Structures are given as structure tokens and as C-alpha cells.
Amino acid sequence: MTKKINLPILFILLVSVISCSDNNKFKIQKGKVGLITTKTTIKDLHTIFENDSIVSNLSEGALGDNYFQDDDEHLIYEKGGKHLLTIVPKEQLDSTSTIKSIEIHDARFKTETGINILSTFSEINATNNLRPESTLKSVTLFVDELNATIAIDKEELGLRNFSAQKVSLEQIPDLARMKSFVIWFN
Structure with a gap:
């Protein structure tokens, strides 16, 4: 016995799954910004934003000379150059650190x-x-x-x-x- 696939229903399901995942990409909730959660580490950012650019401004830690930069910053840019987010980790100079804060720069979030x-x-x-x-x-x-x-x-x-x-x-x-x-x- 073969089952027939109803193409219009399949198309509607596919579009809704894609639009829901796109909505989640820019959704802000307590403890969540897009695909970033409280469990996300700095090294996870390269996977989450694999199609975007990440610019990391690293502090020099306790031994450094730059007294004006307290925290590492990871700036996320879309491929077109639009600044999306500025992410600050809890622990400096540590790729396994989780996130301390995220500043939103894009209105889609x-x-x-x-x-x-x-x-x-x-x-x-x-x-x-x-x-x-x-x-x-x-x-x-x-x-x-x-x-x-x-x-x-x-x-x-x-x-x-x-x-x-x-x-x-x-x-x-x-x-x-x-x-x-x-x-x-x-």
C-alpha cells in the first residue's frame, strides 16, 4: 500500500518550519537571544554564527597594560557588514566561558x-x-x-x-x- 503525499500541505509545513526557525534566530527572551542561551560558550559562537563575521576585542587580563578595556568583546557582523550583537563573556580570555551580556544592535532582534x-x-x-x-x-x-x-x-x-x-x-x-x-x- 502506497501513501500519496499531499504537496500543498507539505509545502505549508516546510514554510512554517523555516519561518519558525527564522523567528527563533531573532527572538529575545529571558536567558536567550536568538540561538544564544545561558549555556552557550564563546567557542560555540563560531558555530552559531558560521555564516557571519566575529570580531574579538580581547582584554589583556590582569597582567595587561590596557586598563580601559575591562572585558573581552565579541562583535557579531552579518556578511554585509551590519552589526548584529556585542557579546561579553563572564570570564576573560577563556573560550569555554559562558555569556555575561549581549548588547543588541539589530532591530530584527x-x-x-x-x-x-x-x-x-x-x-x-x-x-x-x-x-x-x-x-x-x-x-x-x-x-x-x-x-x-x-x-x-x-x-x-x-x-x-x-x-x-x-x-x-x-x-x-x-x-x-x-x-x-x-x-x-x-
Whole structure:
């Protein structure tokens, strides 16, 4: 007895599997950015991003002369040159180290609720519980649901840089854009 394959159904299944895997490639969740998880090591990055370019800026460790670079950085670029991610390991100069943090640079990386680096404050505030903290040049928003931090430049708020003025969520304009979006893996 032979079974007939229904080509339209097979095509729909194939397209949905491909689109789901592509969605996972850019999905941000707590403890996960795309295909990177809390268990991913630095040496795994070469497999995950085998079709992309990785630029590693290594610190010199405790014995080095470069006091300004505390952490190793692994910058992930698409083949066309677009900066996707900046990855910082927990342990410096160790390819078996897991990830400490990932800074998002590409708008295709987004959360379940659609938050990405191009999102405005009103979009971020509508779907997340935020805790603001002022620094000299920006306001850092802590997003506990994602274990993430989002920085908004004080210029977006109409405030002077280098002021320690506290900022509440009500003071942040709805259209303020983020300066950085970092997911923490600790």
C-alpha cells in the first residue's frame, strides 16, 4: 500500500518550519537571544554564527597594560557588514566561558511583545514593568521580566548631560528612543 503525499500541505509545513526557525534566530527572551542561551560558550559562537563575521576585542587580563578595556568583546557582523550583537563573556580570555551580556544592535532582534532597539519609551513601558535609575548621561531602565537594561540618553529627555538629577518614568517622553538594549545572562 502506497501513501500519496499531499504537496500543498507539505509545502505549508516546510514554510512554517523555516519561518519558525527564522523567528527563533531573532527572538529575545529571558536567558536567550536568538540561538544564544545561558549555556552557550564563546567557542560555540563560531558555530552559531558560521555564516557571519566575529570580531574579538580581547582584554589583556590582569597582567595587561590596557586598563580601559575591562572585558573581552565579541562583535557579531552579518556578511554585509551590519552589526548584529556585542557579546561579553563572564570570564576573560577563556573560550569555554559562558555569556555575561549581549548588547543588541539589530532591530530584527525583538521580544514576544515586539520590543526592539527602535522601540519608543511608550512601547517599552506599555508591556514591561520598568525601574528607572539616573546616571550622569542617561537613564537606565531595568526590565526584570527579561533581565535587561535599556538606556535612554538624557538629551532625549530634554535634560542636561552630566547631571545627577533623578528621573521618574512620568518624566520620560513617550517618543524617547533607546540608546542601548542589553540582555544580561547572570
